[in-house]
Structures are given as structure tokens and as C-alpha cells.
Amino acid sequence: MSHPVRTSPRTAVAGSAPRLEIDLSAIAANTRLLARRSTGDLMAVVKADGFGHGAVAVARTALAAGASSLGVTSIAEAQALRAAGLHAPVLSWLNAVDADWAGAVGQDVDVAIPSRDHLDALTRATIGARVHLSLDTGMGRDGCSPVEWADLCRAARMAERQGRLTVVGMMGHLPCADVPEDPSNSRGRNRFSWGLMTARAAGLRPTVRHLAATSATLLDPLAHHTTTRVGAGLVGIDPSRTTALRPALTLTAPLVEVRSIHGGTSIGYGHTWTAPGPTRLGLVPLGYADGLPRSASGRAEMQVRGERVPVVGRISMDMAVVDLGASGAEVGEIVTVFGPGDAGEPTVREWADAADVLEHEIVTGLGARVARGFRPARPPAAALRSVR
Template sequence: MSALAVLAPRLGSGPRLDIDLGAVAANTRLLAGRATGELMAVVKADGFGHGALGVARTALAHGATRLGVTSLDEAWALRDAGLAVPLLSWLNPVDADWATAAARDVEVAVPSLEHLAAVAAAPGRHRVHLHVDAGMARDGADPACWAQLCRAARRAEQRGEVEVVGVMGHLGCADDPSDECNALGRTRFAWALETARATGLRPVDRHLASTAATLTDPRAHHTMSRVGAGLVGIDPSGTVALRAGLTLTAPLVSVRRVRAGTAVGYGHAHRTAHPTYLGLIPLGYADGLPRPASDRAEVLVRGARRPLVGRISMDQCVVDVGPGGAEPGETVTILGPGDDGEPTAADWAGWSDTIEHEVVTGLGARVRSRT
């Protein structure tokens, strides 16, 4: 028969996400030192899961000169917080609130003729960055339409409807500096700039590089680099040791002694090989622990890595704490910088067949956060 110990609830005893803004500061300084032009701090997806406002303020204090986000909703939150620096939003539907963007001095990306027409028709004078597809077949104008977009933007500029302040693109393979895709992307971006200038446009801001290219390819820097993942310690190129910016911990809700052969979790996907103790962690895939990491991931218990066993459930997972056991209420470390042997976001990405970006941005709202 198994023995079960349950922790009595107490205030502040739940999972917590601790953000290290000192790491963000150090990473920003390093990236600003690598960039040959300005540094835009990209704080989309709530600052890659690290808190957009904290990351933004820290980055601006340590070398970044402006901010970038995807949606206008993300831009409003930064303006509401009093951040008055240059701010670019680059992923919006055609019917977005362009008038408010102009009124709140938010620069916007224009990836199509339809977007340009909608922006130009909205009240206000709009500062825009024409966005070219540099080889990803994703966001950005198709090169076949680029010259037409530039001519239309120049006419809108002459009418006083827009001011084309930038041209932007994105490299699809910058995480592998040797990939020939990067040379093709740089060439297409150079062509896009020449085409824009030939129509009479004079974009002051020209930006192609994100974190990986900022670290590995000065040819892609132009007047500005956009960095987001690097701010929080993720280097997609794997060439620089950046500092991780978060630590996720949780208490053991309960600990039980079990026999060899005990089935664990949904589908009985795991059976214990020996008598051991199992600890229950109140985190699951609704909190951002990837389900594909089931029976592969580890957490830190009493200074040692111990395996998660069975399937990760929506709200909980189980750790085999070993024959020495553990006490209910003890804190286990789910992920962190790795300084004390705890799993890192890179470890979780490997166990889940994904990337660190997905791990850190997937951490759920139920996890309490503090800096």
C-alpha cells in the first residue's frame, strides 16, 4: 500500500516565475555592442514571456534606443505605461486602428498595397516602414509587387498621407550563419532598398537583422538591428553565451511511497521500475510545460535532477524523487539558467522537439510572476 502526504495550503506556496532583469541588462549591453547601428528591443509576446514592460525599460536603460512589437494592442500597452520612445508595430490586419497608431506616434509596417491604402486613408500622418519579403514567403511584400508598393508609397508621401521612414525584412536562416539563404536574403534586401530609392523614397531606418544575424553577420545590420530572443538569453545561432532571464519553481503538493510496477498518470504510460517516492507538481501543459516532454523531462529536487514520469497533464505532473524521498512543500526547480544544475529552456526545448522561444513564451498566466 502506498503512503500519501499532502501539504496544507498556505499563502504564497504556489508555483512562481522569477524574472532576472539583470540578465536582460547584460544581454542588452552585449547585443548593443555587437550591433553596428541602433538596437531595437523587441518585446512582443509579453517580452518573450518575461514581462514586456520590465524587459522594455531594462533594455532601454542598457543600450536599446527603441522598441518593437507585433500587434498594435501590444503597442498601446507600452504607450499606456508612459514609454515615449520610437515604437514600431509590424503585424496587423488591413483594418487595424491606423488612426490611433498615428495619434499615439506608433510607427507601422506596410507589407502590401492593401495595407498602404488603408493606412493612407486613415486620419493622421503615418510613419511607415515598408516591409519586403526577403525570402521566407511569410510576412512582407512579394518582390513581384515591391516596385509597385514603393511607387504607391511615394505618391502617398507626396500627398502628405504617410512618411516612409523605414524599410524592413527578415532572414529565414540566420540561426545557421553558413546557410546560403542568408546571402540571398541580403541580396534581396539590398535590391529592395535600391528600388525604394529609385522611386524617390529616402528611408532613414533600414533593418534586416534579428538576434542571430546581429551576433554573427554584420553585413545584415544596416542602420538598426531588431533583437528579442537575445534580450532574454536565447541565441538561435548558438555562438554566444547569453544569460537566461527566468526561473520557474513549484512546491511539491504531495509525496507518496510506491511499489515497483506502479502505473503513473493517464494511459499508464509509465510504470516504476523499483520502489520509490513520487512527488506531485502543480504545473502542467496549461501552464506551458510541453506535453511532448512527458517521460523525457527532468526537474531539480534537492540539488539533483530527477525524472518526470508519466504523461504531463493539464494541471500537474509527477516526478520520481527517488528512494530517499522528499517532503511536501519542498521547492523543485522546473527550469532556470542552469547555474545550479537545473534544467534550462534549451533542455526543455530538446525534450519537446521545439525551440527555446516556444518554451519561454508558452509559460501560462496561472504562473505567478515577480522580478
């Protein structure tokens, strides 16, 4: 086997390191587009640190661009928003029975209740909660079973009469909203309507009703009710792939090493790639510990000097290798891993396709070792033009 011939070592550009830039103007533009498509209010879902984009920054941007409330999974996520000075209505919908219910009420956080056990624990722990009852409308995972729904509604109404809580909302979720013709969507809408009638028959009057997430917000007006919940769409991910949303992330890194190799040289763990001829390789200091999916090895691309170059060999914990070919790139030059695609660079969608995962997995999996920076939102007119 031929041995690699290294180029003369050079030091990377001073201060250069992997960097993730979040374009807040993209988030603002997406929010405005989604608010226009919603027939009701828009709840900005900023769970999982705003889908990896920074929960506080995404929340502030979305509220300024037309969202009227916020949604998260845990009470802790909601409390972090309150600690950052955000006072908009916020709903937490995924908590254990022994959650910090009193803490939620103390910080004016609405909570979703999916079962009698949750309801009983809430009423034992605190007084004055604002509750959204959660109905399983077809997901088969979260929300109250239809079999138990009437009982939950009656118990919630009794607690309401006792002054222990107020049922302000009702929620559900559609399993196949990205495929509008799927019959489960109509079944889910019908179940939600039935659930609302059942709640009203028990004496409840939920004024905030939300069933649609991103895909249904874009494709299914019948699912909108008073509010739509949008998370992935805010950051440029459309699961239905029907709408030109603006990706908000750009991930870059410097080349920390460049070497010339002979044909026949094999690269990385398992020697899954062997150079067919002489070429130059670049080492990128990002790996699966930073969120690059190992399953994209040998399939994904990056961009150097305006040209795409393939990722070769296996992506390892801390590094990936690209075949620079004849690009002439040297140590210290910046590689674009993915971005919005404006300059021909790979996108998050392309990386997700290469790894056979959701875009959501890519953006929420980016590790803490990557430094973050924010590009401020531009005025609305400029931001809107960017998504056309």
C-alpha cells in the first residue's frame, strides 16, 4: 500500500474554530410566512433549545415577527424562558406526574394534562393552574385515551368548580399531517371535534384550541382551530417539503490539516474508502460528537472555495475528512458544512438525506463544542424577499 505524503505543516488561522451561525432574519421571515398561513394565532414552539437554534433568541424573534405565545416540552424549559425575561404565554406539555407543578404556576406557565394521574397530582400540589387538556387524536403515544377522556373532562370541571385550576385550552396532534391525503388526518380532526364537544358537555370552555403543527399549518386549514403550533417551520424545516422556508443555520469549520496522498491509500476507521488516484485530503475538526451523523459517511458533501467536495471515509467522533481534489485549499481555509444553499453549499436537508434521518435530528444534535453566533434580523421587507 502506498504511504501518504504530507504537505508542509501550517498553522490554522488564528482563532478559527468550528462555528454555527444562526440567522435570526430567516426565523423572522419564516414566522411571518407561517402566521399568514395560520387562520388563528401562532404558538412558537421552542423546545429542545429552539430546535438547536437557541430557545431564547428564537422565542424573541418569533414573538416580534407575529407569534403570540410559546410552547415547550418541560416545565424547566418554560422556566428558562421566564428567567430570560420573556413574559408571553407559554405552555409546557410533557411532564412526569411528579413534576414541579407549583413552580409552573408560580411562574405563570400553562401546563398540559394528559391523564387523571397528572390532574390529581396537579391539584394536590398547587392551586391556580392554567390547564390545556391533551387528547390522543391518533398518535397513540401522548394525550388522554378517548376511552378515558370523558372522565378526565368531568374531573377537570370539578377541580375548576373548586377553584383549583382553570381549563383554558385543549390540544391534540396529527400523525401524518405531512401527507394531507392520509385518512388518519381526517380521523384526527374528527376525534378532536368529538373531544371538544365532550369537554363542553362536561361544562368546560377551553378558549385556546390547537391541533395543527408545522405541516398542518401549511397544508390543512381544517386543523387550525384557534391556534397553530409551529416549531420546525420557524427554523426553516418543512416536513411536507411543499413550502420554501428559509434555513437558519450555517455550520463552518477550518481545515486543520491538508495532505497529499497516492492512489490506493485508505482512509479512516475500517478503511471504507480508498483513493482511486492521487489527491489531496482535508481534515475538518467536526465529528459525530458535534452532531455530524456517522451514517452520512461517504455520502455527504461540504463546500470549499465555492466547490462541493465529498466526505470520504467514516466520520469519527471528532473529525471528518474531505477529498479536496484539485481545489487547492490549504490549512486554515474555511469549509462550509451546510448552510441555506444560497451559494451552492450543502443544506441541512441534504445532510439529513445523506444520513437517512430527519432534518430535526441534524439541527437538534449539534454539540456544545461548536461555538454559536447570531446574525440579527433584518427589516421585514428584506427578510421576506429572502424566502421567495
